[in-house]
Amino acid sequence: MSTTTPPRSPDGVDIEFLTERLWNAVLNGDEYSATELVTRAVEEGVDAESVLLDVIAVVQGRVGQEWAANRFTVAQEHAATAINERAVAALAAHPAARTTASRGRITVACVDGEWHALPARLLSEVLKLRGWRVDYLGAQVPTPHLISHLHTIPADAVALSSSIATRLPTAHAAITACQAIGVPVLVGGAAFGPDGRYARLLGADAWAPDARSAADRLARGPLPRPQFDHQQVDDLPHLADQEYTLVARSSGTLVRTVFTALEDAFPAMRAYDEMQRERTAEDLAHIVEFLATALYLGDETLFPDFLAWTAQILAARGVPAQSLPPALALLARELKDFPRAARILEHGTEALTKTDHTTAAGNPA
Template identity: 75%
Template sequence: MSTSTSPRFPTATHSRELADRLWNAAAAGDEHTATDVVLRALDEGLDPESVLLDVIAKVQVRVGEEWAANRISVAQEHAATAINERAVTALSLHPTARRAPCRGPITVACVDGEWHALPARMLAEVLRLRGWQVDYLGAQVPAPHLISHLHTTKADAVALSASIPTRLPTAHAAITACQAIGVPVLVGGAAFGPDGRYAQLLGAQAWAPDARAAADRLAEAPLPRPRTDHQQLDDLPHLADQEYTLVARSSASLVRTVLLALPDAFPAMHGYDDVARERTAQDLAHIVEFLAAALYLDDEDLFTRFITWTARILQARNVAAQSLPPALNLFAHELKDFPRASRILRRGIEALTTDHTTAGTPV
């Protein structure tokens, strides 16, 4: 192991080389080689935070990109993610990554229903490297359990992670619950939008685009303490129309109705086997989930980003994305008495029509 008293920061070229080696190991399902890449880098004196964020995190981004492009399967994506998680564990146990806490307690958790835990785990490790006393609670933490934990630990702040926008209503409830007991909240993850717009809407004290920025923000100054008498959930007046609640509660019946009607609106579906029909039902369920999230946030762009992304995912798998506009039309017919839902669905149809990467998708 290197005897250097201060870590070396890898050059961009060296980081890319390490990331390529780690990717090759993760893609091959080779856990031993993957952890060896990380441990050798640390033994050579490379900065643990840089290895974590500029190597392991970059490889995890590539895992997602390769899955989206249909170059790896869901099983391969899960296996590669698991190997990256083990690489993070190996890094955290290395002598160069062990730091005595010199800052206050921070709780890091994923919101209830969010099972993409690796981003939160990476944040927890970065904070530990920077001297915070970290309680990492992992994936899918129900708000009551989180609050019970905060009562016990007296954390200075909570860092909540969410990757999927459909988890934002649950995230809002968790943010509000934390603030009700006086604990400030920093949020992060793709769910909150590329610019953190939903973090502000849902009343979080701070937002960060990545783990490094989150750690920097927490080091700048303490997060402002929330008012414990403020009812945050009342700050979304558009929810008074009950469209979000009614759509969310009727999700299963909406999916059944549209699935039954879709073959007449999209004749190619008559040739689907049971597996294809099951996948179509799953896609319809996702559409309703994202529609509900868009209603909760009163944000059409959330839905249009999702529906055009879905079209590209289907196209990469040689599945007919042309089934999406008929499906949205059927949902719009079922929800014709819901003005906001109808408007969002129309915007989704328009987005699919103008998206040149999907407009020509073959049936």
């Protein structure tokens, strides 16, 4: 248990207590109590930004933890997220949380293919509270539509959000396209790594680990306008080997081939019901997608980390992870002529072995 003092608003209200009350409302599916709780808090003088980031965002993080531990179904996770989204909307619409725009204009959007929109929405509301005029475009914004918007409504910067690493190739395209028309890009979200390593790799103008840090960065001064004409075009030279392109384009074939061969390599699969077979196919698709992303980034740590996480998720659901090494071996056989892919798959298999040993010792990673 943490020994730190629970955060308190300026008027002495216990933020931890508010968080627990919101969690109970979310857990009970009670959107009315949730929205009433956050609006009453700001009416009573609790800082609106703190309600957004120290209460709602914390509860949403707990929702994700409950899903990962298999204590929430996907449907429950979606329902809980919807209630948190309503709580954000209720707070944003409340007169006590409104601020007159006194700064520039920021466009906030999720990368194409990114459906987890709440982090971007939280950033939007925090920026509004701090005096920015914000154009919030929501989830899954195709890059051409983002650029079209920027041509119509210019912005001082674009804030791009992504929580899933497999969206990084698309994020790279969006970053480059925005910079090509002279708009700097700040990125955030779990996809870019805990230290922002992928933000730097993909040439973003700034990175922030969370909404408060992003708002602080923008408050320190404008992001410099990108000098795209002088930017190195070949910023990912490892892509010249075409491994990423070939794996990405053949992903469907790879999944089908490995799935078919897996029945012989992992006989237990023959007893799977239809739902288990569908989930196995989905898992294989994710494996290939993460492999392709690792090839794109030229990063050999991303894929093993994903596999270790996947093994833990499977274990939480009572699903043996023993099918993963045979699947990786079959995938390696199909990609035997791809040196980088083979090396990444080897590292992934080693990571699974370490995870198995750690878990067997009663000390999950």
